[in-house]
Amino acid sequence: MTVQQKIERVREVFEQHGESLRDEPVVARLMRELESHWGSSWRLMEETGIVSACRHCEEEEGGSCCGRGIEDKYGEILLFLNLLWDVDLPEDRLLQDSCHFLGDSGCRLKIRDVLCVNYLCTAIQKRLTPADLARVQQVVGCELDTTFVLQETVKRLLKSRCGVAIL
Numbered sequence: 668m669t670v671q672q673k674i675e676r677v678r679e680v681f682e683q684h685g686e687s688l689r690d691e692p693v694v695a696r697l698m699r700e701l702e703s704h705w706g707s708s709w710r711l712m713e714e715t716g717i718v719s720a721c722r723h724c725e726e727e728e729g730g731s732c733c734g735r736g737i738e739d740k741y742g743e744i745l746l747f748l749n750l751l752w753d754v755d756l757p758e759d760r761l762l763q764d765s766c767h768f769l770g771d772s773g774c775r776l777k778i779r780d781v782l783c784v785n786y787l788c789t790a791i792q793k794r795l796t797p798a799d800l801a802r803v804q805q806v807v808g809c810e811l812d813t814t815f816v817l818q819e820t821v822k823r824l825l826k827s828r829c830g831v832a833i834l
């Protein structure tokens with residue numbers, strides 16, 4: 668399936684079942700947990716200088732690491748989870764040589780693949796002390812763990828309550 672086909676399918680499923688899923692206590696709790704991890708992660712990325720280094724790279728060096736084709740790593744479930752946060756999944760890519768999800772101010776997604784969440788280029792890795800690198804990895808690990816639990820929970824609920832299989 669192309670990324671556009673996946674987006675079309677998850678929009679249809681979300682239209683029918685999205686609101687009732689959001690109301691599930693377990694889903695609401697995991698969403699709050701993830702938001703808290705994002706907050707911690709953002710604070711740490713700012714504190715360690717990653718945010719400013721990436722901004723400089725994007726604005727001054729055109730050096731985005733979000734290349735064309737990475738969108739194909741995304742299965743329907745991750746795209747579906749983004750709809751829980753009302754992310755506007757784009758129909759067209761903004762830049763021909765970049766990932767389908769790259770927007771004017773960075774990634775448009777809230778829920779991202781492990782490949783995107785984990786990625787730190789060599790230049791960034793060299794800037795960080797081993798202790799800071801370990802802290803970043805720990806925070807990122809929490810985000811990925813909660814994302815995985817949310818993903819499996821939503822898949823299970825969709826299957827058992829709505830008879831919908833999503834990959």
Ligand code: SF4
Pocket residue numbers: 720721722724725730731732733786787788789790791
């Ligand atoms: S991770 Fe590295 S290549 Fe990617 S935007 Fe940041 S500085 Fe640039």
Ligand code: SF4
Pocket residue numbers: 732733734737738766767768769770773774775776779783
């Ligand atoms: S971070 Fe976002 S824009 Fe960048 S490659 Fe990943 S999905 Fe694409």
